[in-house]
Amino acid sequence: MKLSNKSILVTGGAGFIGSHLVDRLTLENPDNMVVVDSFFLGKEENLNDAMKNYPNLKILNQDCSNYEQMKSIMENEGIDVVFNLAVIPLPACLEKPAWTFKHNVDITTSMCELVRNDIFDTLIHFSSSEVYGTSVYAPMDENHPLNGTTPYAASKASSDVLIFSYCETFGIDASIIRPFNNYGPRQNDRSYAGVIPITINRILRGEAPVIFGNGKQTRDYLYVTDTADAAINIYKSHKTRSKVLNIASGKEVSIQYLVTSIAKYLGCENRIVYEPPRTGDVKRHIANIYSAEDLIQFKPAVTFDEGLIKTIDWYKSASKENELKNELSTAVKNLPISVN
Template identity: 70%
Template sequence: MSLKNRSVLVTGGAGFIGSHLVDALVREGPENLVVVDNLYLGKDENLREARESCPSLSIYHQDVADYDAMQAIIEKEGTDVVFNLAVIPLPASLEEPAWTFRHNNDMVTTICELARKDAFETLIHFSSSEAYGTSIYAPMDENHPLNATTPYAASKAAGDLLIFSYCRTFGLDAALVRPFNNYGPRQNERSYAGVIPLTIKRILNGEAPVIHGDGRQTRDYLYVTDTARAAIDVYNTSATRNRVLNIASGKEVSIEHIIRFIARYMGCEKNIVYQPERPGDVRRHIANVFLAEDLIGFSPQVSFDDGLAQTIEWYRQHLALR
C-alpha cells in the first residue's frame, strides 16, 4: 500500500504532531494533500515548511465536528484517506470537562459517519496513551485496560471504542495509532502547554522551573518525527486494520529527570519549585511496543537526550523571534 497519488486529508494538521505528519506526507507524494484545523491549538505557521514543499497544500479553518462542512470538504477534495488528529487537549478537560468530552466525541462521530457513508476509504485515527490511565502493569501493551483518569482520557477511550464498533458493524477500513508522550519542535507553548515547552519557556523568561507533585511520575517520550513516520507505516500495512498500535520509545523517564535535564542544558541555576500535583495526573506510563515492531518494523530513530537538545534549541530560536 502507498499514499502516492492518493488524496489525503489531515484533521488537526496545523497542530504539533499534525504538522509534522503533514511534512512527512509531503514526502510520500500524494496527489492531493489537505489540512483541516480550526486553530484551537494549531498555528498556520506550523505549516510553513509544508507549504514551501507543497504549494498546492489546501488548508481549511474548520471545526471537524461540523458534519456538513466536513462532508463538503471531503467531496470537494476527493479524499481517499483521513488521518484524524483533531482533539481538545487534556488540560482543557480540567476546566471544561463536559464540553471537552462531548466535542472530542462529536469529531470522532463525524469522521466515522462519513466513512460509513463511503465519503472516503481509510481512517487512521490518533488515540492517546492517556486512555490507559496509570499503569496497572508495565510495560503497558495494547491489552492494558482502559482506565481513564481525566475527562480528556475518557473521551479518547470512548472515541477508540466508537471506531472499533464501526469497524465491526459497518466494515470501516480503520487503524488506531496510540502515541505515548510526544515532544519536539512546534509543541504548543501557550495555554495548555506540555511540561517540556512550558519548562523551556519559563527558563527563557528567567523564571524557575516547576514540578507538579514529587516529580517521580514517569512518562514514555518519543520524538515527534518518529510518531509521524509510524502513522504512515500504519497506513501502508494492511495487517494494522481494526487494531490499535502503541507508538512509543518503550523507555521510562521521570518528570524530575526531564526538568533537571532542561535546566542543566539551559544553564538555569534557579531551584525547582514544587507545586501540588495536577488533578487526574497518571503516575506511571511505559509502553510495550512489540506489536508495532512486528507489524510495521517500528524503531525510534531519535534518542531522548538528542531530541530534547534539538527541541530546546528550536524553542530558543523560535521564541527569540517573537
Template identity: 65%
Template structure:
C-alpha cells in the same frame, strides 16, 4: 500514496503539522488540512507550504459533519488521518464540552467512512486512555482507566472507531501515541512541560515541577510518531487494531527537567508545586505489537530529541521577544 488524496484533521497542530511534513515525502496527489485553530497555528505549516505550495487548508470544525463531508467530496479524499482533538487541560475547565466535542468529531469521520466518502481512516488515540499503569510496560490490552474527561473521551473514540470497523466494515487503524515532544509543541494555552520549562529558564525563572516529580512518562520525538502513522497506513494488517507508538522507556518528570536545565546551563533550585488534577503516576509502553506489525523502532533518542527541541524553542522565544520589542 502517489495517486491518493490525503486529509489531515488537526493538521495545523503539533503532531499534525509534522505528519504533513512527512506525508509530503510520500508524494500524494493532494494534501488537505482541516483545523479550526483551537490549538493549531497556520504558522506550523509554513515549511510544508514552501515544499508543497498546493497544500489546501480549511478552518472548519469537523464536528460539523456536513462541512467535513463537503470538503472530503470537493478534494476527492481517499485517506483521513484524524488528529483533531480538544486537549486534556481543557477537560479540567470544560469537562462536558470536551468529552462531547471529541466524540462528535470522531463520529463525523466514522460516519463518513461508513458512507464510503473516503477509503481509509488512521485515527489518533492517546496513552491517556490507559490512565496510570497497573502493570507496566503497558500493552494494548491494558485496561482503559483514564482519569480525566479528556482520557475518557479518547477511550470512547477508540471504542467507537473499532465498533464501526466490526459492525460496518470501515477500513481503519488506531495509533495510540504516548508522550510526544519536539518543535512546535504548543507553548501558549495548554502548554506542555518542555516549552514551559524552556521558557521559564530563558526568562531567568526557575523551572517548576508539579508534585514530587517522580511521575514517569514514555517520551517519543514527534517525527517518529508521524512516520509510524504513515507506516500504519501502508501495513493493512493493522486494520481493526490499536498500536502503541512510544519509546518503550520511562523517564521521571524531574529527570527530564534536570536534563533541560543542564542543557540550558541552569544550576539553580527547581521549584515544586502541588499535584495537578488528573495527573497519571506512571506511563511506559509495550511496543512489541508495533515492532511486529510495522517494524517500528524509534530513531531519535531522548537526548538528541531534547537538544533539537530546546534549540528550536530558544530560537522561537528569541524571535517572539524581538517581535514584541
C-alpha cells in the same frame, strides 16, 4: 500501499503532531493534500515548511465535528485517506469537562459516519496513551485496562471503542495509532502547554522551573517525527486494520530527570520549585511496543536526549526571533512622525 496517488486530509493538521505529519506526508508526493483545523491550538505558521515543499497544500478553518461541512470538503477534494488528529486537549477538560468530552467524541463520530457512507476510504485515527491512566502493569500493552482519570481520557477511550464498533459492525477500513508522550519543535507553548515547552520557556525568561508533585511520575517520551513516520507506516500496512498500536519509545523518563536535564542544558541556576500534584495526573507510563515492532517494524530513530536537545535549541531560536520582532516593533512605534 502507496500514498503517491491519493488525496489526503489531515484533521488537526496545523497542530503540533499534525504539522509534523503533514511535513512527512509531503515526501510521499500525494495527488492532493488538505489540512482542516479549527485553530483551537493549531497555528498556520506550523505549516510553513510544508507549504514550501508542497505549494498546493490547502488549509481550511473548520470544526471537524460538523458532518455536513466535512462531507462537503471531502467530496469537493475527492479525499481517499483521513489522518484524524483533531482534538480538544487534556487541560481543557479540567475547565470544560462536558464540552471537551462531547466535542472529541463528536469529531470521531463524524469521521466514522463519513467513512461508513463511503465519503472516503481509510481512517487512521490518533488516540492517546491517556486512555490507560496510571499503569496497572508495565510495560503497558494494547490490552492494558482503559483506566483514564480525566474526561479527556474518557473521550479518547470512547472514541477508540466507537471506531472498533464501526469496524466490527460496518466493516470500515480503519486503524488506531496510540502515541505516548510526544515532544519536539512546535509543541504548543501557550494555553494548555505541556511540561517541556513550559519548562524551557520559564528558564529562558529567567524563572525557576516548576514540578507538580514529587517528580517521580514517569512518561514514555517519543520525538514527534518518529510518530509521524509510524502513522504513515500504519496506513501502508493492511495488517494494522481494526487494530490499535502503541507508538512510543518503550522507555520511561521521570519528570524529575526531564526538568533537571532541561535546566542543566540551559545553564539554569534557579532551584526547582515543587507545587502540589495536578488533578488527574498519571503516575506512571511506559509502553509495550511489540505490536508496532511486529506489524510495521517500528523502531524510534531519535533518542530521548537527542530529541530533547533539538527541542530546546528550537525553542531558544524561536525565543530570540520573538525578541527581535518585539524590538523591531518597539523601534517602529518610537520613530518620529514627520508632518509635511
